[in-house]
Amino acid sequence: MTELQDPVDELLDAYFDYLEGVGEEPSLDHLTSEQRAEAEQLISSLKAAQGMDPEASRPSLAALMAQASARRDAISVESLGANIETALRRSADPRARVAGDVAAQAAGLASALVIYARGLRIRVLVVDEGADIDTAYAASVPSIAAVFGAFPDSNAVLVTNLDPIPLGAIVDRDDVVTAIETPSGRARPPRISRPVLHSPDACAHYVTETMPAFEPFEHLASQRAAMSSADVVDVDHIAAGAVEEIAASGARARLAAKKDSWASLGRPEATLLATALRRALAGEFDETSFRQQVEELVDVA
Amino acid sequence: MSNPPTPRPAARHPLETDSARLESIVDVMWAQIHKVLHRPPPRRRRSGGSDVAGRIGEASTDRVSGNGVSADDVLAEALADLLQKSEADVDTSWEALAVGIARNKAKGALRESEAWLHETENRPRLTVVSADSPGRPDPGGGAAEPLLQVLEDPVDLDDEFTKTSQQLELIRLAQDILDERDRTIFLGLHYETRTRQSLATQFDLTTPGVRHVYRIVAKRLYEHPRFQRYAEGGAP
Known part of the structure; x- marks a missing residue:
């Protein structure tokens, strides 16, 4: 005597055949409303599960937040570079350009960008978002000195944050060493000698002051x-x-x-x-x- | 030259202040990325049926990792994008926005890895039709509306978030309350990583027996109070 199979079992078998590639997608038309409700729940859940991997473990939220923060910084640095380039081209040098500081990054140094304008090279050191530039500068003196040391062709370093309106100051080579101050004759610690400005403006001021534009000879x-x-x-x-x-x-x-x-x-x-x-x-x-x-x-x- | 503006502290994203909500959103984004990256190709009938491989689909294989893109990278990128958004970008909910970003990032990763266009024989044939041509006839006998007016958004992102949350809870529930045999059978069949035959061989069952276990376990999980809370739209 053949045992009659439950219609939902039959349908489930047919649906698994379909998932395994050995059958067509079954129809629910022949089921009663109660059977159909159960079958629909099973199949809908199977469809919703498609592609999910129950064994996959996702990275921790802390790790993801750190990566997200690094990615946001990278986007902000790129945007800052574009803004500086635009400001310099408008006010100082139509051929100014800003590029990622690959050499510094390869050497493990803190400079993120290099600015080329009127023959000058300014490297860009990014400090924490919202940081006070004077305070951040004091903490970054060794990093800035390392950049000057590694790249003697650098004329200056821009210390900047990545706020929505980025603030920064240009640091000269002389600003990172202890100097004897006149008229007191006392040694003073490194400090920023130029004003903290909107970072693209700080660059434009520096370039204009350091390398005034000369009329062409002819x-x-x-x-x-x-x-x-x-x-x-x-x-x-x-x-x-x-x-x-x-x-x-x-x-x-x-x-x-x-x-x-x-x-x-x-x-x-x-x-x-x-x-x-x-x-x-x-x-x-x-x-x-x-x-x-x-x-x-x-x-x- | 503009005057130097006053420095201001960096604002925290609204989701960063609610870590439980962010965790559940990230869980769903992770699952959505897997669903896009590992979606099985359209079903094709195989000539034989009994000798299919023990594992089906490609669920455990990272199809894009060959080009250096992984689900982890896509998730990090998607989360960074989500945290760049402001309240003004939210149409319905942060959850729906997160699902949309995760799906799009995963599709973008597939395109970049060129996996998107693989297996052309498995892609359905495309038929180009005019958007102003008439759609299906109205069952009530009225004139058919142009296709343009009956096109719908194929994915309700809020609904997708809820469904994915339910699936994630099913996995957690299965891991918490099922014994090894039931868990292996349920997860293997439900997430298409195993065939009934391979599970039958592993546990000395018949293939109908495997299906029977699956159905019993599925019913048990769906009726569990923890899953019911998700099914009702809430979260424990």
């Missing part, structure tokens, strides 16, 4: 395209000044011949020199011709 000449270098330079004045200087030197000479010859230089020589200089500026200078003219002047003298 700037004046290039303002008027038609103007040549000879037009810009007062050739007669330069030649007269040079001759006058040599004549004055000759007046102080101890050798009589030198005294006589140098002191006798005057307008003819200045005129010759001005002509030669004018030709040189125009790209027409001929050394042979110049020597010949000088010799003629000597003969006349």
Whole structure:
């Protein structure tokens, strides 16, 4: 005699067949409402469990919070670097850039970023969120000194926090050593000599003060395209000044011949020199011709 | 140049002040990440049935670890993202937001590891249809609404949080109150890490016997007061 199987058992077997890949997903249509309620609970729970691993143990909350904090700091450092780069490009150097300080991190040093602007290199040391910069600086002096020591090409270190509005101060190489203070003559401990500012502003101030922007050398000449270098330079004045200087030197000479010859230089020589200089500026200078003219002047003298 | 602002202490995230709630959220995020990373491929009928492997699915294998991404890393990243959010980002609840972030991070990790596109033969065929084409006919005889209007969010994140919490409680309950045989059978079948045949062999049972044990144990767990509290939407 064949024992009749419970419909929910049959359905469960069919569903496990389906999960094991040997059957189609069974239908619940033939079940009574009571059977259907139980079957639905079982299958719904099996579906909700899909992919879960009962053996997996998750990391502790403390470890996760530490990782989350480190990740937030990394994002904040990246954002700070972008803000500094933008501020420097706007106010100091259109080619300024900020990059991760891979070299310092590889050496186990505390610098997180390197700022390149107008030939300067500023390394960035990040202190705790919300920290007072003066206090944090005092605690970080050894770390900053280590950065200066490891990277002699560093002009300064920015000590900054990662607050929503980051505050920081630029530290010079001289700020991390004990110094003799005037007029007292007493040794003073390291301290920040520059003001605590919004960190991007602190960098921009430092770069502008330390490396003022110079006009390009060709700037004046290039303002008027038609103007040549000879037009810009007062050739007669330069030649007269040079001759006058040599004549004055000759007046102080101890050798009589030198005294006589140098002191006798005057307008003819200045005129010759001005002509030669004018030709040189125009790209027409001929050394042979110049020597010949000088010799003629000597003969006349 | 702007004036230097006044320093202010760093604010704590609202969830950091309620460690019990944060623990339960992190538990669910962890489970959700596993569900995405280890979701079994769509079912295919195998030609044979009796010689299937003792373990099914890939639940115990970290499919993305080959590229240096693990569930631990994804969870850390997802939690960092959650703790970056403010109250203004919460549409329904922190729990739903956490589920959404965990699922998206896990999917992102799968995409980065290129596992997302593996096993193309297992992916369902895609059919492109116009969103303004008519959907299913109205059972009442009315005109069918365009598909665009009947599309629904496929996942209710609050509901997903509750269901996952229940599953986590089932695991804890099974570990707390079941003997070794019942626990192995229930967890093995329920979380698809074992076949009935392999469990039958291990415990000298028939495969219907394994199913019978599973059903009895499942009923016992679902009716347990600890699970009932979860089933009613609360947490012990």
